[in-house]
Amino acid sequence: MAKFRRKNSILGTAVRGRGRPLSARAVALAVVPALAVGGAVGLVLVEGPAAPAVAPVVAADAPFTLVGHGHGHGRGMGQWGAYGYARGQGWSAERIVGHYYGGTTLETQADKRIGVRLIGLDGKDLAVHSDAGARVAGQEVAPGDAVHLTATPGGGANVVITKGCDGAVVWQGATDHPWVDPIDLDADRPANEHLKLCGGNAFRGSMGVALEGTVPRVVNFVDMEDYLLGVVPAESKAEWADTGGKEALRAQAIAARSYASAEKRYGYAETCDTQDCQVYDGSGKEDPRTTEAVRTTAGKVLVSGGQPVSAEFSSSTGGYTAGGVFSAVEDLGDALSPTHDWTQTLTAGDIAKAFGVGELHSVKVTSRNNLGADGGRVTGLEVVGSTGTVQATGNDARVKLGIKSDWFTIAEGLGAPAPVAPPAAPPAPGATPDPNPAPAPVPPSEIEKKYAEFGGPAGVLGGPLGPEMSMPDEAGRFRMFEHGAIVWTDATGAQVIDASVLKSTLPGTGSAG
Numbered sequence: 001m002a003k004f005r006r007k008n009s010i011l012g013t014a015v016r017g018r019g020r021p022l023s024a025r026a027v028a029l030a031v032v033p034a035l036a037v038g039g040a041v042g043l044v045l046v047e048g049p050a051a052p053a054v055a056p057v058v059a060a061d062a063p064f065t066l067v068g069h070g071h072g073h074g075r076g077m078g079q080w081g082a083y084g085y086a087r088g089q090g091w092s093a094e095r096i097v098g099h100y101y102g103g104t105t106l107e108t109q110a111d112k113r114i115g116v117r118l119i120g121l122d123g124k125d126l127a128v129h130s131d132a133g134a135r136v137a138g139q140e141v142a143p144g145d146a147v148h149l150t151a152t153p154g155g156g157a158n159v160v161i162t163k164g165c166d167g168a169v170v171w172q173g174a175t176d177h178p179w180v181d182p183i184d185l186d187a188d189r190p191a192n193e194h195l196k197l198c199g200g201n202a203f204r205g206s207m208g209v210a211l212e213g214t215v216p217r218v219v220n221f222v223d224m225e226d227y228l229l230g231v232v233p234a235e236s237k238a239e240w241a242d243t244g245g246k247e248a249l250r251a252q253a254i255a256a257r258s259y260a261s262a263e264k265r266y267g268y269a270e271t272c273d274t275q276d277c278q279v280y281d282g283s284g285k286e287d288p289r290t291t292e293a294v295r296t297t298a299g300k301v302l303v304s305g306g307q308p309v310s311a312e313f314s315s316s317t318g319g320y321t322a323g324g325v326f327s328a329v330e331d332l333g334d335a336l337s338p339t340h341d342w343t344q345t346l347t348a349g350d351i352a353k354a355f356g357v358g359e360l361h362s363v364k365v366t367s368r369n370n371l372g373a374d375g376g377r378v379t380g381l382e383v384v385g386s387t388g389t390v391q392a393t394g395n396d397a398r399v400k401l402g403i404k405s406d407w408f409t410i411a412e413g414l415g416a417p418a419p420v421a422p423p424a425a426p427p428a429p430g431a432t433p434d435p436n437p438a439p440a441p442v443p444p445s446e447i448e449k450k451y452a453e454f455g456g457p458a459g460v461l462g463g464p465l466g467p468e469m470s471m472p473d474e475a476g477r478f479r480m481f482e483h484g485a486i487v488w489t490d491a492t493g494a495q496v497i498d499a500s501v502l503k504s505t506l507p508g509t510g511s512a513g
Contacts, residue, residue, distance in 0.1 A: 057359045058359070061348070062347060062467070063347055063348075063413060064413070065410070065412075065413060067343050067408060069407045070316045070339060070405040071339035073314050073398075074321055074407065075324045077100040077313040078315070079313055080316045080317075080333070080336055081331040081337070082100075083245045084334060085332075085333035086247035093251040097254050097311070101302050102326055104311075107300070109299050113205070113223055115219050115270050116221075116227065116272065116273050117218070118272075118273050119272050119276075120273075121197075121218035123216055125148060125151075127147070131193075134181060134182055136149070137159045139159075145161055145164070146161070147161055147180045149209045151178060151211045152174070152178075152211075155176065157175055157209050159171075159173050178208050179207070180208065182204075188223075201281060203220045203230075204282075205220055207220055212266070212268070224261070229291055231260075232249060232256060232290040235278055235313075236248070239289075246289075246292075246293070250293045250297050252290075252313070254300050257297070258308050259311045261301050262308045263310070309325070315339065316338075316405075318340055319340060320376070323369065344403055344404070345414065357385025357389070364410075365380065366391075377405075378394030378397060381396070446488050447477060449494065451464075464482075466479070484496060484498040
């Protein structure tokens, strides 16, 4: 059984019994002589309307189970859905993007170059070389020699050329053109002409530096089609082409091209290379299967109002897209996704810390978008704790809690137990034992057995008010219900106490003032 307890904190006016204050740890049943074993048996009683000043605080290790659908923000195309439609229904890339990006048309644009901020090099200078040589500040750079650029105010750079990345200085100077160019600026050049970061990735196109305020930035200025050769394998699975998913990769190329064409993020670059924009790994991880997807869709972009659209995409929609700029649509292709449905367990402490509310009192969904199963994606979440209440969106929860999507339900506890499997047949003589045998089912506790004996939620005790908890000094365990409690100790076993007994034992409890 999971070891977690719900305690109580006193909010506002003190709760009193017989005219004297009761402590927060003993709000209710102080003594039950008939069940005492070497001392008093303590319980916590939380009545309904009679004790509004008592607020339950969930123990930090209490588990909460989240059951959800999809992976990512769910807006626009679902990548697993695109794969499902390509593989399972034979959809073309054009049909796939038409399904997810309603209200757009597919047009062909002329090739152009794009600036990509390399986030991992923020605050650093540029150090780069090429097997075929390069050019900088009017200087020819020999094969293998490295160029070091340091951005200067006014849009220029200081330049140092060295033998290799760490060798002797060959030349140094300054330039108002802070770019290292490959020996040939045309698109689709061979790998030996690509510029390589010292100790890092290789990139097609030119590499340069800029200042954002006073902080250095490194930028890759690259032909759009060359750029996509590094995006599509980073954002999707090239191996899908081998299992009927070529059209999904082509759809990814169209979406990525459209997204990048709509980007205007910085004064010195249009986009970046991380998931905040779209992932770009340079040329070192290109794959022939995704290269084919880019080249067979060359120039194709999604357009609305004469302009390329920001064609967002995410891994898995869970079966229904989130809506937003593009109308929400059912995503039957997502059935193949490994995160079509998911379950994740967090503790009360995890949730409280993520939202900064002290000790957790409660967490509940307050609104949904009414699209798909379970009422749809969460649009409102209320988290109440000892230091305050936070109203959040489902996307806030996705980010703060590190869960897969904003489409989820949340409930205290470890969720429904798995069905009990029949006992396994004994191993054959000489067989190797299973190194990972299935765990044995957890038997019900004595309190759970007694509760079932009295009819469960439909019986005289009514529904539970919380999980089983330990008594003071671990003298036993108890659980509160709508109309009473069940107490268990080694000496007495499980005993039922109805509400009238509790009230007679504690006359005067529940009055505030």
